[in-house]
Amino acid sequence: MExxxxxxxxxxxxxxxxxxxxxxxxxxxRVIEGPTGPGRxxxxxxxxxxxxIATIVCGDNYFSENVENAVDEIIPLVYRYQPDVMIAGPAFxxxxxxxxxxxxxxxxxxxxxxxxVTGMHAENPGVNLFHRDVYIIQTGPxxxxxxxxxxxxxxxxxKIAEGEKIVGPAHDGYIPRGIVVNEMTGQTGxxxxxxxxxxxxxxxxxxxxxxxxxxxxVVPAAPVxxxxxxxxxxxTDGGLVPKGNPDGIESVGATRFGEYSLxxxxxxxxxxxxxxHAGYDSTFVKQDPNxxxxxxxxxxxxxxxxxxxxxxxxxxxxGVGTTVEDARKIGRAIASELRAEGMSGVxxxxx
Amino acid sequence: xxAKEIERxxxxxxxVCPLTPIAIVVGSNRVIAGVKIIHPVGNPELPPAVExxxxxxxxxxxxxxxxxxxxxxxxx
Amino acid sequence: xxxxxxxLKITDVKFAHKTDIRDGVLFLNGEELKELLEEDGRLxxxxxxxxxxxxxxxxxxxxxxxxxxxxxxxxxPNFPGAIDVQGVVGYGxxxxxxxxxxxxxxxxxxxxxxxxxxxxDIVDMWGPVGDLTPYxxxxxxxxxxxxxxxxxxxxxxxxxxxxxxxxxxxxxRAAEGFPPDxxxxxxxxxxxxxxxxxxxxxxVAYIFQILSTQFNPLDGDPVLYGENVxxxxxxxxxxxxxxxxxxxxPYGSIFMETYFIQNNPILGQLYRNHGKNLRLLGVxxxxxxxNVDECERAANMAANLAKHVLxxxxxxxxxxGGGAPEWVMMRTAQRCEQIGIxxxxxxxxxxxxxxxxxxxxxxLFYAPEVDAMVSMGTPVGxxxxxxxxxxxxxxxxxxxxxxxVEWPIRRIRGSLSQLxxxxxxxxxx
Numbered sequence: 120m121e122x123x124x125x126x127x128x129x130x131x132x133x134x135x136x137x138x139x140x141x142x143x144x145x146x147x148x149r150v151i152e153g154p155t156g157p158g159r160x161x162x163x164x165x166x167x168x169x170x171x172i173a174t175i176v177c178g179d180n181y182f183s184e185n186v187e188n189a190v191d192e193i194i195p196l197v198y199r200y201q202p203d204v205m206i207a208g209p210a211f212x213x214x215x216x217x218x219x220x221x222x223x224x225x226x227x228x229x230x231x232x233x234x235x236v237t238g239m240h241a242e243n244p245g246v247n248l249f250h251r252d253v254y255i256i257q258t259g260p261x262x263x264x265x266x267x268x269x270x271x272x273x274x275x276x277x278k279i280a281e282g283e284k285i286v287g288p289a290h291d292g293y294i295p296r297g298i299v300v301n302e303m304t305g306q307t308g309x310x311x312x313x314x315x316x317x318x319x320x321x322x323x324x325x326x327x328x329x330x331x332x333x334x335x336x337v338v339p340a341a342p343v344x345x346x347x348x349x350x351x352x353x354x355t356d357g358g359l360v361p362k363g364n365p366d367g368i369e370s371v372g373a374t375r376f377g378e379y380s381l382x383x384x385x386x387x388x389x390x391x392x393x394x395x396h397a398g399y400d401s402t403f404v405k406q407d408p409n410x411x412x413x414x415x416x417x418x419x420x421x422x423x424x425x426x427x428x429x430x431x432x433x434x435x436x437x438g439v440g441t442t443v444e445d446a447r448k449i450g451r452a453i454a455s456e457l458r459a460e461g462m463s464g465v466x467x468x469x470x
Numbered sequence: 471x472x473a474k475e476i477e478r479x480x481x482x483x484x485x486v487c488p489l490t491p492i493a494i495v496v497g498s499n500r501v502i503a504g505v506k507i508i509h510p511v512g513n514p515e516l517p518p519a520v521e522x523x524x525x526x527x528x529x530x531x532x533x534x535x536x537x538x539x540x541x542x543x544x545x546x
Numbered sequence: 547x548x549x550x551x552x553x554l555k556i557t558d559v560k561f562a563h564k565t566d567i568r569d570g571v572l573f574l575n576g577e578e579l580k581e582l583l584e585e586d587g588r589l590x591x592x593x594x595x596x597x598x599x600x601x602x603x604x605x606x607x608x609x610x611x612x613x614x615x616x617x618x619x620x621x622x623p624n625f626p627g628a629i630d631v632q633g634v635v636g637y638g639x640x641x642x643x644x645x646x647x648x649x650x651x652x653x654x655x656x657x658x659x660x661x662x663x664x665x666x667d668i669v670d671m672w673g674p675v676g677d678l679t680p681y682x683x684x685x686x687x688x689x690x691x692x693x694x695x696x697x698x699x700x701x702x703x704x705x706x707x708x709x710x711x712x713x714x715x716x717x718x719r720a721a722e723g724f725p726p727d728x729x730x731x732x733x734x735x736x737x738x739x740x741x742x743x744x745x746x747x748x749x750v751a752y753i754f755q756i757l758s759t760q761f762n763p764l765d766g767d768p769v770l771y772g773e774n775v776x777x778x779x780x781x782x783x784x785x786x787x788x789x790x791x792x793x794x795x796p797y798g799s800i801f802m803e804t805y806f807i808q809n810n811p812i813l814g815q816l817y818r819n820h821g822k823n824l825r826l827l828g829v830x831x832x833x834x835x836x837n838v839d840e841c842e843r844a845a846n847m848a849a850n851l852a853k854h855v856l857x858x859x860x861x862x863x864x865x866x867g868g869g870a871p872e873w874v875m876m877r878t879a880q881r882c883e884q885i886g887i888x889x890x891x892x893x894x895x896x897x898x899x900x901x902x903x904x905x906x907x908x909x910l911f912y913a914p915e916v917d918a919m920v921s922m923g924t925p926v927g928x929x930x931x932x933x934x935x936x937x938x939x940x941x942x943x944x945x946x947x948x949x950x951v952e953w954p955i956r957r958i959r960g961s962l963s964q965l966x967x968x969x970x971x972x973x974x975x
Contacts, residue, residue, distance in 0.1 A: 287975050288905060288974075288975060289905065295905050295974040295975055296974075296975060297974055298974065298975045299895075299907055299924050299926055299972050299973070299974050299975075300926065300927065300972070300973060300974075300975055301923040301924060301926065301927060301955075301970045301971070301972055301973075302970065302971055302972075302973055303969050303970060303971075304969050304970070304971045305969065306969060307811060307966055307967055307968060307969050308811075308892045308920055308921075308922040308963070308965075308966035308967070308968060308969070308970070308971075309811035309812045309814065309815050309892070309965070309966030309967065310811075310815060310966075311892070311920045311971075312812065312862055312890050312891070312892035312920040312966060313812070313815040313816065313819070313862065313890075315890045315918050315920055316750070316860055316862055316888070316889075316890035316918065317819075317823060317824070319860070319888050319890060319918050320748045320750075320824070320859065320860045320888055321823075325918060327906075327917055327918055327919045327920075328906060328907075328919060328920050328921040328971060329893075329895070329906060329907055329908065329909050329919035329920070329921050330906045330907070330908045330909070331908060331909055331911070331912045331913070331914070331916075332908040332909065332910075332911075332912060333912070334495065334496050334497045334912070335474075335497065336497050336542060336543075337474040337477045337478050337497060337499065338477075339477065339482070339499040339500070339539075339540045339541065339542070340477045340479075340480050340481055340482040340483070340499075341480070341482065341539075342482055342536060342537050342538055342539050342540075343482060343536045343537050344537075346533060346536070346537055349536075351533075351536070354472060354476070354483075356472055357510065371925075398760065398868050398869065398870075399507045399508055399760045399761065399836075399870075400508050400760065400761040400762040401508070402508070402762060403508050403509040403512060403514050404508070404509060404512075406514070407512060407514075409511070409512065409522075409525065410509040410510070410511055410512025410514070410525070411509070411510055411511065411512075413511045413525050413528075413529050415522060415525070416522065416525050416526045416529045417529065419526065420529070420533070425533070426533065436472075438471075438472070439868065439869060441471070443471070446471035446472065446475075447471065447475055449472065449475075450471055450472045450473075450474065450475025450476060451475050451478075451479075453472065453475070453476060454475050454476045454478065454479035454481065455479065457476060457479065457481055458479045458480065458481065462481050463481070463482075463536075464481060464482050464483070464484070464536040465476050465481055465482070465483045465484070466483075466484045466486065466529065466532045466536075467472055467473050467476070467483050467484070467485045467486065467498075468486045468487075468504065468510050468511055469485065469486065469487040469488075469493070469504070469510060470488065470504075470507045470508070470510055470760075488836060488837050488838065489836075489837070489838055489841065489870055489873055490838050491838065491873065491877075491911075492870075492873055492910070492911065495911055495912045503838060504837075505837065506836045506837045507759075507760045507836040507837070507870055508759075508760070508762065508836060
């Protein structure tokens, strides 16, 4: 049976589409029939396997100034061609271009269910934003490495279209997407740590298997000015939940949080709560939930007018084994509600 | 993580955490020492009334933190 | 302090009228063992079952696995303080039944709502689950027991540990008088003679974190010479003591069983190289506290012992528990590095993933001096349980461990190990 030729739509910025340089970075999205610019290299790499039926071009500034808008405009353009797959870029070190490629690929995958692949250098800002959602082929810094980049992008996108198993970043050339898996190696952990230590003492080279994280800093929010008038909310990642865990917050690797009404309670009652966090012994907290979420003393402070008001709900999730993405998602959702409610400050209690 | 996201929205967060170096490394800006992992704002070895007082001290420190200007991760 | 392990290799276990060993087969008088264990008034309804490699049997709620070992001649007490009088171990001759495991299981009708404690750790003796655990390759003697009336859950758990240790000794005693298949000699004393001739060999300490107090330690748990280690400060042990019954796995240990304390692979590596490219100096045993003050204290004291008492040039560190102990381990390593001891760490990750586009997983914490870390995997992943022909256990909710259930890898006893016997490594995809 003859394999159907894959229909490919390609996304380019104004520069690679030969429309112009920075001065044309504001051009609106438009379609060019067939391949153009690097699209020809893509067509070459595809050979008989596929056809670049259309190229969508958008100016880097037009896109970056309103990403959502640009994506909304481009999606119908892609849809019209009913492609089997989408290829964006490669963007190399072009930051705005990389972000555009990532955003388009993510949207095409999520909204149109069409596999999409892009390519860029590991330091392109698009990587941080999209590597979890999109296959990003790792490229060199400039278009000097175009052919290699195109070849890998095409290979990967064909694999996905044909339902072939993706082996992994090292083999297929894409930037790791942050999914942690275990693999069997040829040596036990004890053998490996011993050898690593020996190399270190003998001043031979060694390479750590584990890296240390670099955490970003957040500009501190302005302090509360009038605490006697402030509304303060309690948040915890110790996994305190109403009995029965009605929202099904996970005991490890939480993807959601709960908000639970305090109503007029002067303290949290033992019989009403449970702990879903699996990373610590919760006996003492279950005996007295105020040991994790200090409602009792907050009520006293409220009564004595040392704070304006305790927010009538507390927020709870599990803080063990959470992925960065989920932690951020949860944090942002809580933050947005708190901001909407005009919260002046938060006390976060962790185990 | 949670502290930083809430802080990003412009709301100051007093992070009570038993292993404060962790909170500092991750980047919470206002960090207050909790008691122990198994009871962050409690102490079951104290009689209940005394324990509540003890809890009050920690929360009061958290309030001080909320009212303080900081430049970066700070232990209170 | 010279320890000789007289190893008998066992290839099969069978119930019989008399406990004996013939041609590598362990014959077990199950009744006799059962009666011995029922002497402890805290237990009742004791049962002893056998589970052999390859059988389609699923053992449920495994809380520990112990290798049968017993002292012979004048070698000292068995598991001193736990089931025998106090005394020092680590020298003389000890019989070992290699290829056998005493598997201790726990069942209680008592409500135990702690999420972690409710976890049901299984061992399959065959199939995809069996492939993931070294315990499926052992001929296992499984101990099942209920608590006697009026016994608290803590007393029950201590009694179970004791029963496991007693069974381990009872079985290994059967090997007395038989010529061993292999004798393994553990001796550090070559220091004196050879050590003096080879002073330039770097001295290495093993910093062994045994317990994390993020979980409430069991009162009366006979972990170190028969005592719970909740309040210990870092202390020094001779590696032979670790092999010979001074230390058992604390109740509720994550990814650590007594079997691999007795067969500690890190110490195995260090001993193999002792006198060749390093000198094994000793073991610093410590726990991971649950508050900053004690963490600092423990890290400082451990590093101090390594540097100023053992005069270590280097150290290997492992940990117990979950994420918070990673902090203590890193801090201890950092303190070591700061005072001139080079460190290498081996651990399981509980850490959050980060957004950097790297193949390597990340630790939870940041300490720039600590630059040699080995990944021993991460507790992710699950698989579908195959159909078992027999369940060994009294767990009521059998449906929870039935065919087709998606079972987390971390709930398979032995699949992951804090002590380095597994070949797993975590990678990011």
